[in-house]
Amino acid sequence: MKKEILSEIAIYSGEVEPPEGFEINRESLALDVLTFQAKDSKDFPFSKTLDVLNTYLREHINLKYRFQLISKNIRGTAYKSKETSFPLLNVDPMDLIHSADYTLLYGIEVEKCSVRILYDDNRNTGRVRALPLETNKFILFPSTQTYYIINNNRANSLNFIQTIIYESI
Amino acid sequence: MAHFAKISEDNEVLNVVRLSDKNCLNAAGTEDESVGQDYLFSHNHWPRHLWIQTSFNTRNGKHALGGTPFRGSFAGIGYTWDPVNEVFWSKQPSPSWSKNIASGSWEPAAGPEPDLTAEQQSQNEADTHFWLYAWNEEAQSWDLQNMKA
Numbered sequence: 001m002k003k004e005i006l007s008e009i010a011i012y013s014g015e016v017e018p019p020e021g022f023e024i025n026r027e028s029l030a031l032d033v034l035t036f037q038a039k040d041s042k043d044f045p046f047s048k049t050l051d052v053l054n055t056y057l058r059e060h061i062n063l064k065y066r067f068q069l070i071s072k073n074i075r076g077t078a079y080k081s082k083e084t085s086f087p088l089l090n091v092d093p094m095d096l097i098h099s100a101d102y103t104l105l106y107g108i109e110v111e112k113c114s115v116r117i118l119y120d121d122n123r124n125t126g127r128v129r130a131l132p133l134e135t136n137k138f139i140l141f142p143s144t145q146t147y148y149i150i151n152n153n154r155a156n157s158l159n160f161i162q163t164i165i166y167e168s169i
Numbered sequence: 170m171a172h173f174a175k176i177s178e179d180n181e182v183l184n185v186v187r188l189s190d191k192n193c194l195n196a197a198g199t200e201d202e203s204v205g206q207d208y209l210f211s212h213n214h215w216p217r218h219l220w221i222q223t224s225f226n227t228r229n230g231k232h233a234l235g236g237t238p239f240r241g242s243f244a245g246i247g248y249t250w251d252p253v254n255e256v257f258w259s260k261q262p263s264p265s266w267s268k269n270i271a272s273g274s275w276e277p278a279a280g281p282e283p284d285l286t287a288e289q290q291s292q293n294e295a296d297t298h299f300w301l302y303a304w305n306e307e308a309q310s311w312d313l314q315n316m317k318a
Contacts, residue, residue, distance in 0.1 A: 019178050019216050052214050059175070059183040063247060 033076030230272030241273025
């Protein structure tokens with residue numbers, strides 16, 4: 001008897017734990033998110049903190065799961081209280097070959113935030129896997145999955161989320 | 170050219186980077202690991218003590234160019250740094266293999282693989298055969314195999 005896996009939808013999640021004294025400067029990232037949104041810019045501002053975060057994620061995922069990630073696009077979003085995002089999809093269905101492989105969401109500063117990832121199984125379409133997104137934690141999943149973000153944060157606060165789109169090799 | 174392994178606090182090798190010789194020289198003009206660590210710390214924002222120099226020419230406790238082996242083996246992603254014995258360990262090749270601290274390499278109980286005979290070597294060179302010894306974990310012995318058969 002044997003088993004063969006033809007394809008899988010894997011979701012990776014975890015915490016970003018750099019060495020003591022080298023923690024991610026989340027305040028600076030949150031500020032960059034606001035700048036990025038205010039300017040309606042295409043390019044997220046490059047910073048040392050962003051580079052440290054991106055390098056940490058890529059190296060640790062490669063170490064643990066043995067695949068390399070190359071960042072294709074970076075953006076940041078500040079969500080208002082009770083705001084639910086539109087359904088998000090980070091591939092172009094008409095050009096999958098040039099589309100990204102993975103989407104990573106990192107909680108810069110979040111409170112009561114949930115990511116709903118839509119997927120199909122053998123029998124049902126449109127199933128939902130809900131995962132909490134917390135501060136300094138990440139969720140990585142295939143970019144071919146549609147997802148949306150639900151925020152239940154307090155009225156006077158914002159949820160800051162970094163999105164990094166990766167190509168995998 | 171010098172090579173440094175970037176390690177985690179759990180001593181796992183995350184990455185290996187290459188550094189120009191000039192970035193590893195101290196005031197006296199000699200290669201100094203701490204100078205390379207300082208350079209990498211200032212350019213990569215990763216603690217100094219988590220950058221460990223490794224030798225490109227050292228494999229399994231042997232130096233390919235006849236020099237002095239340095240820290241067991243050239244580090245690779247997923248290797249483990251042993252700070253007590255100053256050795257980079259690769260993954261255990263087979264469950265029965267054990268660490269030889271002195272040479273900085275993994276070794277089976279049956280000893281290292283036998284040398285090929287002169288005839289086998291000449292056949293390999295002539296490309297008529299491709300003889301090599303492969304470890305047989307079940308039989309705990311080295312099996313001679315011709316990969317071209």
